[in-house]
Amino acid sequence: MSSTHHREERFPGHGRAGLFLADAHGQTAMTERLHGQLLDISCNGASLALAEIITDRKHMAYAPMESDQFTLHIVFYLDDGEFIIPVKTTWFNKKLTAENLPFRIGLELLKPITSGQLKKIRQP
Numbered sequence: 001m002s003s004t005h006h007r008e009e010r011f012p013g014h015g016r017a018g019l020f021l022a023d024a025h026g027q028t029a030m031t032e033r034l035h036g037q038l039l040d041i042s043c044n045g046a047s048l049a050l051a052e053i054i055t056d057r058k059h060m061a062y063a064p065m066e067s068d069q070f071t072l073h074i075v076f077y078l079d080d081g082e083f084i085i086p087v088k089t090t091w092f093n094k095k096l097t098a099e100n101l102p103f104r105i106g107l108e109l110l111k112p113i114t115s116g117q118l119k120k121i122r123q124p
Contacts, residue, residue: 010045011122013038017048018075019060019087019105026071026086031056033075037101041121043112045090046074049101053092061092061105074107076121083117086110 018033036050053060064070076083087107094102113121 008042008044010040010042010047011118013041013046014122016077017046018077019048019050020055020073020075021058021060021063021070022073022086024069024071026073030070031058031060034060036103038076038121039104041118043109043115043118045106045108046087047104047106048074049098050103050105051101053103053105061089065089072107074109078120079123083121085113 015038016035017038018035020029020033021031022029032055034050034052034055036048039047039049050060058070060072064072072087072089073084074087076085087109089105090108091104091106093104095104096102
């Protein structure tokens, strides 16, 4: 799974973000959250670095592609709370040279964010 084409300019990300699987309707969390580092962000996509990619025996990148029972969600941790958006995996890989956060995942935001939300997420 790999892609190098971006639809729009991406900005460096700051801070933590998380991923979790929810039920097909996005109402109930089905896994624990995996926490990682936001690498970059745009109004329609983001990429994360993670220490783990599997939680509760579910692979974050592949479980939603292999079953319509799951939806993937990203959590942005902001100063004033959490901002959660449904996402779709666009690429996934493992950096062999990265010791702490070796897993990389690219995500398409299924609900585009506004420029104001983007600015808030980008704040260091």
